[in-house]
Amino acid sequence: MIEFFTDYGLFLAKVATLAFAILFVVGGVISAAARQRGQHQDEQGDLRVRHLNDEMESLRDNLRHAVLPDAERKAARKQQRKEEKARQKAARKAGAMAADRKARVFVLDFDGDVQASAVDNLRREITAVLEAADKKDEVVLRLESPGGLVHAYGLASSQLRRIRNQGVRLTVCVDKVAASGGYMMACIADRIVAAPFAIVGSIGVVAQIPNFHRLLRKHDVDVELMTAGEYKRTLTMFGENTDKDREKFQEELEDTHLLFKEFVREHRRNLDIAQIATGEHWFGTRAKDIGLVDDLQTSDEYLLTRCKEADVYEVSWHTRQKLAERLGLAFEGSLERVMERWFHRGARRWW
Numbered sequence: 001m002i003e004f005f006t007d008y009g010l011f012l013a014k015v016a017t018l019a020f021a022i023l024f025v026v027g028g029v030i031s032a033a034a035r036q037r038g039q040h041q042d043e044q045g046d047l048r049v050r051h052l053n054d055e056m057e058s059l060r061d062n063l064r065h066a067v068l069p070d071a072e073r074k075a076a077r078k079q080q081r082k083e084e085k086a087r088q089k090a091a092r093k094a095g096a097m098a099a100d101r102k103a104r105v106f107v108l109d110f111d112g113d114v115q116a117s118a119v120d121n122l123r124r125e126i127t128a129v130l131e132a133a134d135k136k137d138e139v140v141l142r143l144e145s146p147g148g149l150v151h152a153y154g155l156a157s158s159q160l161r162r163i164r165n166q167g168v169r170l171t172v173c174v175d176k177v178a179a180s181g182g183y184m185m186a187c188i189a190d191r192i193v194a195a196p197f198a199i200v201g202s203i204g205v206v207a208q209i210p211n212f213h214r215l216l217r218k219h220d221v222d223v224e225l226m227t228a229g230e231y232k233r234t235l236t237m238f239g240e241n242t243d244k245d246r247e248k249f250q251e252e253l254e255d256t257h258l259l260f261k262e263f264v265r266e267h268r269r270n271l272d273i274a275q276i277a278t279g280e281h282w283f284g285t286r287a288k289d290i291g292l293v294d295d296l297q298t299s300d301e302y303l304l305t306r307c308k309e310a311d312v313y314e315v316s317w318h319t320r321q322k323l324a325e326r327l328g329l330a331f332e333g334s335l336e337r338v339m340e341r342w343f344h345r346g347a348r349r350w351w
Contacts (some may be wrong), residue, residue: 045319047128052107052303052312103310104137107303112145112182116152123159124317130166138169138310141189142299147180147202150256156181157263160188173299174198179281183292184260187267193302194284194293201292203264204279205257207249213240268292 106129110118129139141160147153163170172178172189179202186192186200194200216223216238223238234249235241261277270291287293295302306312 048316050314053307056307105306105310105312107140107314109142114148116156119156121317125315133168135167139163140171142173143178144176145182146177147182153181153184157185187264192293193295193297195298196284196296198284199281200287201281203277205253209235
C-alpha cells in the first residue's frame with residue numbers, strides 16, 4: 001500500500017511539473033505576442049474618475065446603519081438630509097459665483113518598477129488634470145517606488161514638474177517606500193507626507209555588470225568588440241575590462257550622482273546634502289528629523305482630512321487590453337508572485 005501511494009505521489013508530481021511547464025511556455029508566448037502587438041498598435045484606454053467624498057460618506061452611513069439604534073439612526077438621517085440641502089444651496093450659490101467654489105483635490109497613483117513603466121499612465125493623468133485644475137486646486141500623488149533606471153525616473157520626475165510649472169500645488173504621500181528614483185520624484189512636491197515606517201532616501205547611484213571574460217578565455221572563446229569613439233563602450237560583459245575602463249565607468253557614476261544631488265538640492269533647499277546623499281535610506285520618523293519629509297501621516301489619513309475641506313477626485317488612466325493580453329499578463333503576474341514567495345521564504349530561512 002505504501003508503495004502504491006509513493007508511486008501515485010510521484011505520478012502527480014510529474015503531471016504537475018508537466019502542466020506547469022506547458023502553462024509557462026503558453027503564457028510566455030501569449031505575453032510576448034501581446035507586447036509585440038502593443039508596440040505596433042496605438043494604445044487605447046479611458047480616464048476614470050471617482051468622487052472620494054461620496055465613497056467616504058457611504059462608508060460612514062453604512063457603519064451608522066449597522067451600529068446605531070433606530071432613534072439615533074433616524075436623527076442622523078435627518079441631519080444628513082439637512083446637510084445635503086445646505087450643500088445643494090451652496091452649490092447653487094457657487095454656480096452663480098464660480099470664484100467661490102470649493103477647492104478640488106486630484107488623486108493620482110504611481111506604483112514604480114525598475115523601468116518606471118507606470119509613467120505611461122501618469123503622463124495622461126497629469127495632462128487631463130492640468131486641463132481642469134487651477135491654482136486653487138491640489139494634486140496628491142500616492143507614490144510607491146524603490147527606484148530604478150536613471151533616465152526612466154528622470155522622465156517621471158519631469159512629468160511631475162509639469163504640475164508645479166502650472167502653479168498647482170503638489171503633495172506626495174508615501175506609505176511604504178520612495179527611495180532613489182522614487183525620492184527623485186517625491187522631492188519635487190510642495191509637501192511630502194510619509195507614514196512613520198515608510199522607507200525614504202537612498203540618494204545614490206549603483207551599477208553592476210557581470211563579466212564572463214575569464215570563463216570564455218578558459219574555453220578558447222574570443223569576443224570581438226568594435227567601437228568608434230574612445231568611450232563608446234567602457235565596461236563590458238564579455239570582453240576584458242581594464243583599469244581605464246573602470247575609471248571611466250566610475251566617473252560616469254559620480255557625475256550621475258552629482259546631478260541627482262543637484263536635483264534634490266534644487267527642490268529641497270533646507271536639506272544638508274552632504275548628510276543625506278550618502279545612498280542611505282531612513283524610515284519616515286527619522287526622515288522627518290533630517291528634512292527629507294514634511295509630515296508623518298498615511299495617505300488615508302491625509303485624504304480623509306482633505307475630504308472635509310475639498311472635493312476629492314481619484315483620477316486614473318486604464319489601458320484597454322485584449323483577452324490574450326490579459327491572459328498573458330495575468331500568468332506573468334502569477335509567476336512573479338510565486339517566485340517572490342519562494343524568494344522571501346528563502347530569505348527568512350537564510351538571512
